[in-house]
Amino acid sequence: MSRVRLDATDIRILDALQRHGRLSKARLAGIVNLSPTPAWSRLARLEAVGLVRGYHADIAIARIADVTQVVVTLSLARHRRADFDRFEAYVRDCDAVTDCIATGGGMDYVLTFVCPDLAAFQLEMDAILAAEFGVERYFTYIVTREVKRARPTLSRLIESGDQSERSAIRARTDRPD
Secondary structure (H helix, E strand, O other), X not given: OOOOOOOHHHHHHHHHHHHHOOOOHHHHHHHHOOOHHHHHHHHHHHHHOOOOOOOOOOOOHHHOOOOEEEEEEEEEOOOOHHHHHHHHHHHHHOOOEEEEEEOOOOOOEXXXXXXXXXXXXXXXXXXXXXXXXXXXXXXXXEXXXXXXXXXXXHHHHHHHHHHHHHHHHHHHHOOOO
């Protein structure tokens, strides 16, 4: 996947979208300190190259319904590409799974389930086990409260990445021959 070159204004636009969601042309321009037309043109370019994957509302589900959130770490017995692909396709179609990341190390996946109650979660886990994906082991963790949920600060990530890149270049050029 190729990286897209961004300047400070592009980063401010992406940061504003990440913090506030979809914005009017005037509001976006005010936040990033540009006139509306250039701000909107830059946004259109950022969307066109695939940096903006969508606009979402952060809904306070607990204020609407009682839910149980469960984090599951899971490891497959076999580590063939076909096994991973089949499991991941199932997870993508499972409404109860809200997040899934593949990991290196002791476990293959970390999944987050949001269900009406523990019985509903258990039905979801039973379905995964019945689908015979070759689950070797899994551990469940009941979420008791959410302490923090946030998106990364783009400017900090990009800035530290640029510093790391500069340090690596310095290290290569400072080597004695």
